[in-house]
Amino acid sequence: MNDALNHKPPSVCKAPPAAPRHVLSRGFTLIELLSVMAVSAVLLSVAMPPLTAFVNSVQLSSASNAFVSGLHLARSEAIKRNARVVVCKSADGVVCGRTGGWEQGWIVFQDDNNDGERDEDELIVQREQHLASSLRLVGNLNLARYVSFNPSGATQLVSGGFQAGTLTVCKQSLDGGEARQIVLNAVGRPRVQKTVVRYCA
Numbered sequence: 001m002n003d004a005l006n007h008k009p010p011s012v013c014k015a016p017p018a019a020p021r022h023v024l025s026r027g028f029t030l031i032e033l034l035s036v037m038a039v040s041a042v043l044l045s046v047a048m049p050p051l052t053a054f055v056n057s058v059q060l061s062s063a064s065n066a067f068v069s070g071l072h073l074a075r076s077e078a079i080k081r082n083a084r085v086v087v088c089k090s091a092d093g094v095v096c097g098r099t100g101g102w103e104q105g106w107i108v109f110q111d112d113n114n115d116g117e118r119d120e121d122e123l124i125v126q127r128e129q130h131l132a133s134s135l136r137l138v139g140n141l142n143l144a145r146y147v148s149f150n151p152s153g154a155t156q157l158v159s160g161g162f163q164a165g166t167l168t169v170c171k172q173s174l175d176g177g178e179a180r181q182i183v184l185n186a187v188g189r190p191r192v193q194k195t196v197v198r199y200c201a
Helices: 029-083
Strands: 087-088 106-110 122-129 133-139 146-149 163-169 177-184 190-197
Touching: 029 087, 029 106, 029 133, 029 146, 029 163, 029 177, 029 190, 106 190, 163 190
Parallel strands: none
Antiparallel strands: 087 106, 087 146, 106 122, 133 163, 163 177, 177 190
8 A cells, every 4th residue: 555655757858958059140341331321321311412412392382371261361351350450570470571571470450540560459260370480471562561351352452552472481591492472463363383593582
């Protein structure tokens, strides 16, 4: 009986652990690394000009579209309110600026006294922040300070004359380059067209 109690099950035979496999790791040589860097530099130099041009084009389109959107809003509000509505350049979003370009920002407001300037009691319909620091937005003589829409939706100077002209959005550069022109006709309808400027200061 003691023999039965002392009986141990046969041990299971285990295979010896496999010897570790040696994996050969191989790094880059200095010549290979320099070759990769040289090829990367060439590819980057080829890709950069088109990429820069694309980014500039997107910025110009975005800025011109934002301004045109403000013009459309002002025109529709003038018709809806049966009142003069003005878009003027404004750095602080409160009063109309007398100096600088439109890139400083602009406001759309109801011009109750028809003077092209915003007074404290005149309603601001929209405020637009300044554009990217590298962009310029400049209007010709009739559009240098403000754009005014009468109740019929036509553009009209505060003096009573019709208001039409162009505003140019460009990337600040003495070499010029691609730009956008916002063309405003006498009935208050703007359109955007591509153009090239000799310089943009």
